[in-house]
Amino acid sequence: MDGIRFVTHNRHKFREARAILAGFGLEVEWVEMEYPEVQADTLEEVALFSARWLLDRVDPPFFIEDAGLFINALRGFPGPYSSFAFRTIGNEGILKLMDGVRDRRATFKSVVAVALDRDSEPTVLVGETPGRIAESVRGGGWGFDPIFEPLEPGGLTYGELGEEKNRYSHRYRALRRLGEWLSEGRKPL
Numbered sequence: 158m159d160g161i162r163f164v165t166h167n168r169h170k171f172r173e174a175r176a177i178l179a180g181f182g183l184e185v186e187w188v189e190m191e192y193p194e195v196q197a198d199t200l201e202e203v204a205l206f207s208a209r210w211l212l213d214r215v216d217p218p219f220f221i222e223d224a225g226l227f228i229n230a231l232r233g234f235p236g237p238y239s240s241f242a243f244r245t246i247g248n249e250g251i252l253k254l255m256d257g258v259r260d261r262r263a264t265f266k267s268v269v270a271v272a273l274d275r276d277s278e279p280t281v282l283v284g285e286t287p288g289r290i291a292e293s294v295r296g297g298g299w300g301f302d303p304i305f306e307p308l309e310p311g312g313l314t315y316g317e318l319g320e321e322k323n324r325y326s327h328r329y330r331a332l333r334r335l336g337e338w339l340s341e342g343r344k345p346l
Contacts, residue, residue, distance in 0.1 A: 163187055251301070252293065268283050289305075295317055303317075
C-alpha cells in the first residue's frame with residue numbers, strides 16, 4: 158500500500174501523521190472533514206463509531222485518530238472527554254484540578270481506527286505514552302501538549318519538545334503500529 162487517507166479537521170494531527178508515516182513509505186492524503194464523535198466510555202468505542210460512520214462517506218483506505226489524556230488522580234478524567242475538557246477548561250483548568258495533588262501520573266492514549274475496505278470492520282490500533290502532569294504550562298504546541306511530561310526523555314513537556322515530540326508521543330506509537338501493520342501486508346493483530 159502506497160497511500161492512505163487521514164480523515165481529520167485538525168491540521169496539527171495531519172502534519173504529525175504525514176511525518177510519521179512517511180518513515181514507512183506511506184503517502185498520507187488529508188481529508189479535511191468533521192464527523193460525529195459519540196460520547197462513550199472508551200476511545201476505542203469513539204473511534205470505531207466514527208470510522209463506521211465514515212465508511213459511507215469516504216473511500217477506503219482511510220484512518221481516523223482520537224486521543225485522550227488519562228490522569229490517575231482524577232480517575233482517568235478527562236480520558237475520552239479530553240476534547241470537551243480542553244475546549245471548556247483548557248490547560249489552566251486541568252492544572253487547577255491538580256492543585257495540591259501529589260500523584261501527577263498520567264497517560265496519553267491514541268487510538269487509530271483504520272478502514273481498508275467497505276466490507277470489513279475497521280481495525281483499531283493503540284499507542285500509549287506514560288508521563289505526568291506538569292505543575293505549570295510550559296512550551297508551545299496544541300491541546301494538552303504544554304502540561305504533559307512524557308517519562309521519556311523526562312522533564313520536558315510535549316510543548317517543549319517541539320518536533321521531537323513525534324519520537325515519544327502516544328500518536329507516534331499508534332501511527333507506528335499502523336505503518337508497521339500496513340507494511341507487513343495488513344496481517345491481523
